[in-house]
Amino acid sequence: MITTRLATPADTAALAELFYRIDLHYFGHRRSSREASARYVARNLFQTHCGVSIMLAEQDGQAMGLASFSLLYPAPEYGGQLLMKDLFAIQKARGRGIGKALMQALARHALKTGCKRMDWTAERGNVDAIEFYRRIGAGIVEEKVYYRLTDETLKAFAA
Numbered sequence: 001m002i003t004t005r006l007a008t009p010a011d012t013a014a015l016a017e018l019f020y021r022i023d024l025h026y027f028g029h030r031r032s033s034r035e036a037s038a039r040y041v042a043r044n045l046f047q048t049h050c051g052v053s054i055m056l057a058e059q060d061g062q063a064m065g066l067a068s069f070s071l072l073y074p075a076p077e078y079g080g081q082l083l084m085k086d087l088f089a090i091q092k093a094r095g096r097g098i099g100k101a102l103m104q105a106l107a108r109h110a111l112k113t114g115c116k117r118m119d120w121t122a123e124r125g126n127v128d129a130i131e132f133y134r135r136i137g138a139g140i141v142e143e144k145v146y147y148r149l150t151d152e153t154l155k156a157f158a159a
Contacts, residue, residue: 002064002097004105007054009046014063015054016041022088052085055105057098065089065098067106071113079116082106087120087129103136121146 007015020037044050057065068085075081084106089098110118119141122129149157 002057002059002101004055004057004101006109007045007056007066011054011056011063012041012045013038014056015045015066018063018066018088018090021090022086025088025091055102055109057089057093057102057105059093059096059098064093065102067102069106071115075116077116079114080110082110082113082115082118084118084120099132100136 016034016038019041020032020034023032023037045052045054051070052068053070055067055069056063057067065088067087070083070085072081072083087099087102089096089102107118120133122133124130
């Protein structure tokens with residue numbers, strides 16, 4: 001049975017391991033470190049500046065996946081918007097309902113907190129994610145364009 005719940009500071013070690021596995025998945029062994037992940041989670045999550053919540057999926061008491069998200073305001077009809085940053089399940093848990101359970105938990109949380117919509121992005125090349133989101137009934141937002149400032153451009157603009 002899959003259970004979902006909001007993560008708490010007591011989950012720091014499990015979250016550090018999941019963040020490490022996210023890095024492994026996207027960047028490989030050269031750019032991943034359990035120690036750096038642990039420092040990152042301790043330094044950033046559950047801090048007053050954070051603004052991010054984590055929905056944790058567990059099976060038999062073991063963390064199997066997570067969804068990171070924020071509640072944003074303003075949003076249409078004087079409600080909020082739940083914006084999901086990442087949805088991730090460990091390799092051995094993929095295809096077993098972890099992603100769906102996390103998305104349903106986020107949808108329930110969105111409604112509970114007065115959100116009128118739930119948004120996220122997916123990489124164009126991630127065919128499995130795009131198909132998963134289509135299966136759960138999500139639509140692509142054609143009228144939006146996703147922008148980003150990074151590295152030197154970010155520093156130059158901030159100056």
